[in-house]
Amino acid sequence: MSVLIVHDSIYGNTASIAKAMAEALRPDHDVRLEAVNPGHIPDLAGVELLIVGSPTRGFRPTPAIQEMLEALPDAPLAGLRAAAFDTRLDLDTIHPAPLRWVVEVGGYAGQTIERRLVDRGCTIAGAATGFLVLGTEGPLKAGEQERAAAWAQGLVATQDAIKGAA
Numbered sequence: 413m414s415v416l417i418v419h420d421s422i423y424g425n426t427a428s429i430a431k432a433m434a435e436a437l438r439p440d441h442d443v444r445l446e447a448v449n450p451g452h453i454p455d456l457a458g459v460e461l462l463i464v465g466s467p468t469r470g471f472r473p474t475p476a477i478q479e480m481l482e483a484l485p486d487a488p489l490a491g492l493r494a495a496a497f498d499t500r501l502d503l504d505t506i507h508p509a510p511l512r513w514v515v516e517v518g519g520y521a522g523q524t525i526e527r528r529l530v531d532r533g534c535t536i537a538g539a540a541t542g543f544l545v546l547g548t549e550g551p552l553k554a555g556e557q558e559r560a561a562a563w564a565q566g567l568v569a570t571q572d573a574i575k576g577a578a
């Protein structure tokens with residue numbers, strides 16, 4: 413399967429998650445891993461699964477990811493399988509407790525990315541998910557790269573099963 417993973421990352425944690433996904437898929441799939449490049453639209457030719465990831469900043473994806481999603485051409489996206497992920501603060505590390513509530517209720521980048529992908533005509537390949545950091549600059553919580561690898565493998569396995577059944 414041809415997979416494109418596009419991500420943004422300010423401190424490197426989201427990039428590490430994206431890399432863990434790419435490395436998990438590479439033995440069996442054709443994987444392109446790209447950092448978002450402002451003003452540049454990724455080439456979607458031949459892509460069967462698009463994965464978009466961003467750090468959550470102010471409950472949303474980064475401006476670069478939002479601009480990329482706006483700039484993607486409509487036609488190549490119609491029916492394209494896609495999934496979103498984000499990185500976000502581990503709620504257990506947020507003090508005081510009322511701030512935890514604000515962060516949780518405010519929402520996360522993955523949800524926004526997923527909505528935009530649907531708006532652009534993509535078919536969601538698996539529910540958006542978030543990977544946890546222990547502070548603004550990281551590090552990632554233990555086990556999150558492994559969870560990212562498993563999440564990406566699960567997405568691809570589901571798409572393969574759908575293709576097989578078609």
Ligand SMILES: Cc1cc2nc3c(=O)[nH]c(=O)nc-3n(C[C@H](O)[C@H](O)[C@H](O)COP(=O)(O)O)c2cc1C
Nearest residue numbers: 421422423424425426467469470471499500501548
């Ligand atoms: C300005 C700013 C806003 C942030 N807003 C949120 C937020 O709304 N929710 C959250 O869970 N984490 C928030 N964070 C923490 C980021 O999610 C964290 O820095 C990011 O996951 C690290 O990923 P990166 O290393 O790829 O940049 C924020 C961090 C910064 C610097």
